[in-house]
Amino acid sequence: MSKSLIIAEKPSVARNIAEALNIKSRKDGFIEGNEYIVTWAFGHLLQLYDAKDYDKSMSSWRMERFPFIPEKFRYKIKGDGHNRAAIDKGAEKQINIIKSLIHREDVHKIISATDFDREGQVISDELFIHLNVNKPIYRLLLNEWTEDEVKKGMENLKLNSEMQPLQDAGIGRQLADWVIGINLTSVATLRYGGTGKERKTLNIGRVLLPTLKIIYDRDKEIENFEATSYYKLTANFKSKDNSEFESLYYENNSEKFDEKEYLDKISTALVDKNGLVIDKEIEKRKEYPQPLFNLSNLQGYITSKYKGWTSDKVLKVAQNLYEKKYITYPRTASVVLEESLMGRAEKVLYNLKKGLPYEDDIKFLKSKRVFDNSKVESHSAITPTYVIPKGLSSEEENVYTAIKNRFIMQFMPVAEFEETKITIKVNDENIPGEFISKGKVEIIKGWRIVEKIETKDTILPLVEKGETLQVTHSKVNKVTKKPPKYHTEKTLLRVMETCGKEFKEEREDDESNSEEMMNSILSGFSIGTPATRAETIKKLKDIGYITAKGKSLTTTDLGRTIVEIFPAKELLDLEYTGRLEKTLSDIERGKFKKVDFLDLIFDFTKQSVEKIKNDNSMLHKFNVEIPEGAEEIGKCPICGNAVIEGRKGFGCNNWKNGCKFTIWKDDKYITSFGKTVSKDMVKLLLKNGKVGFRNLKSKKGNTFSAYFKYERDEETGYFNWKIEFID
Structure with a gap:
């Protein structure tokens, strides 16, 4: 009987598939049934x-x-995590199991069931390339691992060949990061990392450096911030029913004043005065819940709400919940659901709302804020599945509850409030401006009840237009503008997700769903992907480029130095990195060719290597001892190390680290004047910056005297002779 071999990304997912298809016979490295064999990668x-x-x-x-x-890139079994020189024995064993299953005579079809994303595609395709598979390969594309979805997915398999654009994007990304990482890390380490045992590996990466630059720029903004101050005047008014409230003084639509003395005079004039309510505006407003979570927003929410959480930890916990069938695929950039998921969402909502104190307020509805195909790229937003979790750890509970609550909120009544603005005029020629008070009154709590979100807004007493109010108190306050805040993981993820584009946010904790932001995210114009951003932040910490102080992220001395000296500036440019990520996204959509993308990457790498090789900005940090028996003729004008005599010339002893300062003994320019390059000449040149010659012969046969200088062209980096005539 012919069988199909299903290859999952992890053992936990393989168990979910086997359970859904009622496959029960467990073997070493796979599970076998009558129709299917399920195995897995790690x-x-x-x-x-x-x-x-x-x-x-x-x-x-x-x-x-x-x-x-390399002309052709090749794969090998991954290395052991603890000993890089050794092969990972577990990986080797599993590859051999997969290989033997693929070659079984009763296996006629292979089904790739790795995650439906760029990396998932590469995980299975690199195996097929490495093992040279020639049996038909199909693709199981799922957003969750519940029984219903697995069965539905098995009825709608696609040919793996249809996934070629996804494979091209995944392998294109893999090769690009290898080429940039290997080349630029190596030459940067050789150029800037020090010497001998003190040498420090300087990690350079396509996503690593622009992320470091975001943090560096904020650090510099804070460093260069100059505090400015202004003054404001507040007054307390009492209504006829003795309710007091505070009001802010405005002139020409501004509450900011440069001179304290001016406001002090107005404050004095307010004593024993009354104010007249000359205008009262009431506007009814609606407040919608924040949209469903994508990965970046979930990471931002959890890391800002709970102490000790990192983006990397949020992703790991979410991944566990996904593999346990409790939530949908977490590595998504979308904050809405595909319209085809309405039926599934209704079933999930029905399961989740049972027994909640506000159960009657939860009503399923087909809303464009939740269901919109035009705003979904690859994967829908993160939601719970219909499987109700049991035995969650406290960390899993935190993440699951956030996802569950955000989902439920979408189907609750919209919160409504009244926004009131009261304008008061004090009838005194010394008080030309007006006092304005703003406040909100909550009418319908709606979705805010889910997380018991309390309003922090001012609530004003009931006063009417034309009413007279008594001034009870006034004061002048100095307000000093605060510097920007250090980046947190939440704010950093936002900048990475939108490639530094600024978006106006209504509230401090707002995960804005503006059209502009969504278009930016969905076009792929970003730094990294939802799957890799947390890993990038963690790596920046691990290699010592940034450090965390509480929730704040800041650059270390090493991180700052890298940004300031690194000559391949494109890699620090958010726009450039965003365009690379956009190109990968276009490859995924079949709009750009992998080969053209890699040509761009290879050219960029070659140019960047040359820039680093020719960069002398850090050569002075190397202090190289001269070889035994050699004589120091003088100090190198580039890096300050010793210049010593060699067989063909006089050169810098720091040549191994890339210092190219050399004066050749047979220098054609010097010999054209009938002179030779001698040790004494070089000594004088290095000591005084110039050396004098008498009895020089010009081409016309005239004799003259001149100073010779050996000066570096800053653009080319090469030294040239300059003549200064002596009268």
């Missing part, structure tokens, strides 16, 4: 070759060996 079982696997000489880093770009 994420990536393979990795790209290291540079030294292509060429043994690359095992030691030498500047002249870069840029290094």
Whole structure:
């Protein structure tokens, strides 16, 4: 009997599939039934070759060996996490199991059931490439691992060949990051990382550096902030029923004043005065709940609400909930659901609302705020599934509850309030302006009851237009403008998600759903993907480029230095990185070719390597001892190390680290004047910056005297001779 082999991304997902298809016979590395065999990977079982696997000489880093770009990229079994030189034995065993299952005579069809995203596609496709699979391959595309969805998905399999654009984007990203990372990390470390045992590896990456730059820019903004102050005047008014409220003084639509003395005079004039309510405006307003979570918004919400949480931790917990069938796929950029999911969402809502104190207020409705195909790219927003969780850890409870509550809120009554603005005029020629009070009154609590969100708004007493109020008190306050706040993981994720575009937010905790922001996110114009951003922030901490102080993120000395000295400035540019990510997104949509993208990456890498090789900004930090028996002729004008004599010239002893200062003994310019480059000449040149010659012969045969200077062209980096005639 012919069977189909299903390959899942992880063992937990394989168990979910086997359970849904009623496959029960457990074997070593797979589960077998009558029609199906289910096996699994452990994420990536393979990795790209290291540079030294292509060429043994690359095992030691030498500047002249870069840029290094293989003609054909190859995969190998991934390395052991604790010993990089060794193969991961677990991965090796599982690959052999998968290989033997693929080659079984009764297996006629292979079904890839890895996650439906760029990385999931690569995890299975790199296996198929490595194992040279030639049996028909199909793709199971699911957003959740519940029994209903698995069965539905198995009835709607696609050919894996239809996923070629997704594979191209995934492998394009993989190769681009390898080429940029290997080349620029190596040459940056050789150029800037120090020498010998003190050498520090400087990690350079396509997503790493622009993220570091975001934090650096905020740090500099805070550093360069100059505090400015202004003054404001507040007065307390009492109504006829003795209710008091505060009001703010305005002139020409502004409450900010430069001179305290001016407001002091008005404050004095207010004593024993009355004010007349000259205008009262009441506007009814609606407040909708924040949209459903995408991964970045979920990470931002949890990291700002709970102490000690990082984006990376939020993703791990969400991934666990996904694999346990409690939530849908978490690595999504969308904050709405596909319209085809209305029936499923209604079933989930029905399950979740049972027994809640506000159950009667929860009503399923077909709203564009929740269901909108035009705002979904690949995956819908994160929601609970119909499976009610049991035995959650406290961390899982935090994340699940946030997702559940955000989902329920979408189907609750809209919160409504009245916004009141009262304008008061004090009849005194010394008080030309008006006092304005603003307040809100909650009419319908609506969705805010779900998380017991209390209003912090001012509530004004009932006063009417034409009413006279008594001034009871006034004061002048100094207001000093505060510097910007350090980035937190929440604010950093927002900038990464939208590539630095600014979006006006209604409230401090608002995850704005503006059209502009959604278009930016859905076009793929961002830094990294939902799946990789948390990992990027964690890596920046791990390698010592940034540090966390409470929830605040700030650059370290090393991080600041990297930003300031790194010569391939495109890699620090949010726009450039955003365009690369947008190109990957276009490859995924079939609008751009992988080969063209990689040509761009290879050209960029070659140019960047040359820029780093020719950068002398950090050479002075190397203090190189001169070889035994050598004599120091003078100090190198580039880096301050010793200039010593060699067979063909006089050069800097710091040449191994890239200092190119050299004066050749047979220098054609000097010999054209009938002179030679000698040790004494070089000594004088390095000491005084110039050296004098007499009896020089011009081309016309005239004799003259001149000083010779050896000066560096800042644009090209090369030294040239300059003559200064002596009368």
